[in-house]
Amino acid sequence: MDKAHKIFPLGDAAACIQWGQTIEESTSRKIISVYRQLRESPFPGLKDLVPAYCSLSIYYDPLQVRKAQSKEGTIYDFVCCKLEDAIALSSDESEDSKQVFRVPVCYEPEYGPDLESICNMKRLEREEFIRIHTDSVYRVYMVGFLPGFTYLGTLDDRIRVQRKDQPVLVEAGSIGLAGYQTGIYPFSSPGGWQIIGRTPLRFFEPYAEVPVRLQMGDQVKFYPITGLEMREWKLQAETESAN
Amino acid sequence: MSITIIRAGLFDSMQDQGRWGYGIWGINPGGVMDLCAAAAANMLVGNDRAQPVLEIHFPGPQILFNHPAIISITGADFSPTINEQPVPLWKPLLVQKNTLLQFPKLVSGAIAYFSVHGGFDIKPWLNSYSTNTRAMAGGLDGRCLRKGDEISFRVQNKFNCHLLQPDQFFKPLPWRTNLGQVYEFPHEMYIIKGNEWDCLTGTSQYDFLQDNFLIHPSSDRMGYMLKGQILQQTHAGEMVSSGVGFGTIQLLPGGQPIVLMADHQTAGGYPRLGHVISAHLPKLSQLRPSECIQFQLTDMDTAESLYAGLERDLHIMESACREQLNPYLSCPL
Numbered sequence: 001m002d003k004a005h006k007i008f009p010l011g012d013a014a015a016c017i018q019w020g021q022t023i024e025e026s027t028s029r030k031i032i033s034v035y036r037q038l039r040e041s042p043f044p045g046l047k048d049l050v051p052a053y054c055s056l057s058i059y060y061d062p063l064q065v066r067k068a069q070s071k072e073g074t075i076y077d078f079v080c081c082k083l084e085d086a087i088a089l090s091s092d093e094s095e096d097s098k099q100v101f102r103v104p105v106c107y108e109p110e111y112g113p114d115l116e117s118i119c120n121m122k123r124l125e126r127e128e129f130i131r132i133h134t135d136s137v138y139r140v141y142m143v144g145f146l147p148g149f150t151y152l153g154t155l156d157d158r159i160r161v162q163r164k165d166q167p168v169l170v171e172a173g174s175i176g177l178a179g180y181q182t183g184i185y186p187f188s189s190p191g192g193w194q195i196i197g198r199t200p201l202r203f204f205e206p207y208a209e210v211p212v213r214l215q216m217g218d219q220v221k222f223y224p225i226t227g228l229e230m231r232e233w234k235l236q237a238e239t240e241s242a243n
Numbered sequence: 244m245s246i247t248i249i250r251a252g253l254f255d256s257m258q259d260q261g262r263w264g265y266g267i268w269g270i271n272p273g274g275v276m277d278l279c280a281a282a283a284a285n286m287l288v289g290n291d292r293a294q295p296v297l298e299i300h301f302p303g304p305q306i307l308f309n310h311p312a313i314i315s316i317t318g319a320d321f322s323p324t325i326n327e328q329p330v331p332l333w334k335p336l337l338v339q340k341n342t343l344l345q346f347p348k349l350v351s352g353a354i355a356y357f358s359v360h361g362g363f364d365i366k367p368w369l370n371s372y373s374t375n376t377r378a379m380a381g382g383l384d385g386r387c388l389r390k391g392d393e394i395s396f397r398v399q400n401k402f403n404c405h406l407l408q409p410d411q412f413f414k415p416l417p418w419r420t421n422l423g424q425v426y427e428f429p430h431e432m433y434i435i436k437g438n439e440w441d442c443l444t445g446t447s448q449y450d451f452l453q454d455n456f457l458i459h460p461s462s463d464r465m466g467y468m469l470k471g472q473i474l475q476q477t478h479a480g481e482m483v484s485s486g487v488g489f490g491t492i493q494l495l496p497g498g499q500p501i502v503l504m505a506d507h508q509t510a511g512g513y514p515r516l517g518h519v520i521s522a523h524l525p526k527l528s529q530l531r532p533s534e535c536i537q538f539q540l541t542d543m544d545t546a547e548s549l550y551a552g553l554e555r556d557l558h559i560m561e562s563a564c565r566e567q568l569n570p571y572l573s574c575p576l
Contacts, residue, residue: 011518057486206380
């Protein structure tokens, strides 16, 4: 269970701890646990933490670290010691949130332009595809690359598809597929994922106390809505923001 | 106390030292590209380094001073003028009201910084003034400046008015910062080896360190796309997305590298060949499309010493600037 880790520099002001190169829930839990450990007892100079599928990147202010440094050697060496301490103190398994967050998705062609070609390729009926996509409970493995972009895994083998060769403009709320992952675009952006539907929910609200709706370790389940429901949701959201 | 944007530039944005601590939400730090020039701009006018500055890419904006101000312009030389009279860079200036600042011609560098004594009065988002244009938050309404924007500045101290004659548009104060050494050997970038360095074939490792790379015109605050010999990987395929930083050099699928800049995303799935050291990021930021870059491997000790040296110089400069400026300020408002 305790996969060996490796620490390496990301330049002279950041380091990365990596636990292998495979996507596993146990690794994800370990990362959350080390993240919390560093968050709760940060070393002086710690600026930011970026957890990912099987790594945690640590950004620091070298001069602040230097001030606190007691040992000889580089600032980076000292940071590595601090990270080893945090790993040693972290628990192997952090608790996942028990609550499953339900996300409405409209799979109609207007919102999921790539669904039909995926169904043809996979020889699946639309309904069958939707059933497979909505059956699983997904784990949020990471929020990143864009603010609030939510990476969910892992996808059922029957609906795995490759990324597009060329990115296209993707609308906010789009639900995409790429390999073993399904993800939610928080706002409109160029993207290479195959788009199968759209959610009327907003996943990034910059001025909310917590700007993102989902966080690493959360559980997610999709459920289908009709085009009419989609438009009603949107209308409601617009009225709310107008008030 | 305010300025008004008469004409917007290509990409005028409010930036500070970055928005740190929100990586877990996918929010990248952003912030100024050239930390040195931005710090100098603030120090020259007696501001704290954490104050926002206006980052200017060419073509720059036209800015009207609605009130007198103490300003400084640092970084790239876009031959700035006030009421068509050339103004010096890297110096504090007293500026008369109803005067117009312009940046008519690109002379050298890529990014200029403009700061005003007291600091721009904008609202922070998540503890930072930096503009995040993708999240549409931070800076001025999460966007670049537009024609007609009026930006207030906080003034802590007035300068002695008799220092400026009524017919004088501006007056440079008699000191400047000297950060020339930061920009020496402008094309030579020291790098620390990246974790995926070994994904390059031996020949490509050699090429990477020997070749001159040209900066592609599509480069921006997110990254500088490079063009050189096509680099070969020992094995193809993407890795699992993992953290990246300002200065990270990634190898794109076509075999060309990209250096991630201030607006880089939080994580990426391309091999990390190396990382430009912190002390060389200011000069890297000041390179323009079609200029060349050469990479040279260095060790952690050197990288850390160079950065410590740079910060030491900035620190000395900060206190010197304060002392110089004080006599020019009259009693607090």
